[in-house]
């Protein structure tokens with residue numbers, strides 16, 4: 001491959017934009033093809049939380065890489081709201097895992113601390129601590145607007161010579177010696193103008209990534225899982241900033257989470273809800289169902305019963321692109337085709353993991369292996385991982 005290959009990234013969501021930026025910064029020629037507009041897929045429907053309050057050392061390490069990059073982008077104008085992140089524990093065993101997380105995060109330079117049950121109200125005065133053992137709190141975590149993030153990254157990609165073509169959907173693929181000719185929609189008359197030659201393709205197609213892979217004759221198992229979020233309006237602004245509060249530890253807990261959005265408004269979501277069947281990303285109900293609002297209200301009433309005049313507001317739904325083991329796919333599906341790299345399947349963590357996924361995907365493109373993030377070869381969509389999961 002040439003020193004500065006032409007790489008086409010499919011998808012202008014968080015994963016595609018982060019990958020594109022890493023690639024242009026390292027000298028590649030980059031074209032992003034986006035079927036719709038920037039952040040029009042899952043990224044624009046997310047609640048944008050970025051946190052490192054996890055218990056698995058590898059999951060924490062991935063976020064350490066991402067957080068470094070977010071900090072750098074804050075210097076370039078990214079608005080990151082450092083409201084803090086509180087993960088709730090229901091058992092002493094979970095508190096032990098949290099204690100270890102505090103140590104791991106400290107070794108990586110991240111601030112976090114244990115919060116005992118009787119201290120929870122210092123952070124969240126409205127919380128009902130019944131049934132809780134305590135929590136793990138990271139004061140520097142927070143949220144951002146993924147739409148703004150993708151647009152900022154797009155500006156940075158363009159400033160470094162990259163190109164972003166919106167409303168250009170990949171429709172077909174021809175293999176050519178040393179690369180591909182990609183057929184896109186666009187010019188209805190001149191077929192040549194719809195063809196783009198490139199050396200490498202990164203499939204960052206989110207919930208559509210299996211369809212993109214199929215154009216290359218490859219099979220990718222990503223389950224588009226529908227999730228809903230709802231705004232909660234309060235009669236009066238809280239006298240404190242509600243951090244991100246998450247009731248889920250390694251799959252245990254209700255999955256309820258909520259956070260500050262603006263004075264007098266919170267955003268809430270149930271992380272655990274599962275679609276009964278895979279959704280069609282081109283045709284799913286993108287509104288919140290009434291029953292879901294009722295379920296959410298019940299969980300909120302149990303955990304934060306006295307929020308002043310809380311009312312459910314607008315709701316929406318989007319898709320988590322989920323893999324069988326709930327870890328993203330980053331790398332080639334087929335080792336014999338190293339010029340097709342997948343960067344997809346980040347589930348409910350595709351905002352916070354996007355910077356590190358972009359870094360690993362760029363490594364695969366430019367070095368043929370994930371050289372900058374230890375252990376990340378395990379994220380490749382190998383035959384063991386790339387299997388149906390639901």
Ligand SMILES: Cc1cc2nc3c(=O)[nH]c(=O)nc-3n(C[C@H](O)[C@H](O)[C@H](O)COP(=O)(O)OP(=O)(O)OC[C@H]3O[C@@H](n4cnc5c(N)ncnc54)[C@H](O)[C@@H]3O)c2cc1C
Pocket residue numbers: 010011012013014015016033034035036037038039040041042043044045046047048049050168169170171204205206207208209212227228229269317318319320321343344345346347348349350351352353
């Ligand atoms: C309600 C909700 C809340 C969430 N909250 C969080 C959160 O708090 N924190 C977090 O980290 N994550 C969260 N997520 C998950 C996160 O939104 C996703 O993991 C992430 O957005 C996936 O990004 P992506 O770039 O892989 O996919 P997308 O953003 O979907 O981007 C894929 C893009 O590819 C384009 N595309 C598809 N096919 C083609 C083609 N043939 N040609 C050209 N372009 C194509 C699509 O148009 C799309 O824009 C949430 C998700 C939902 C639904």
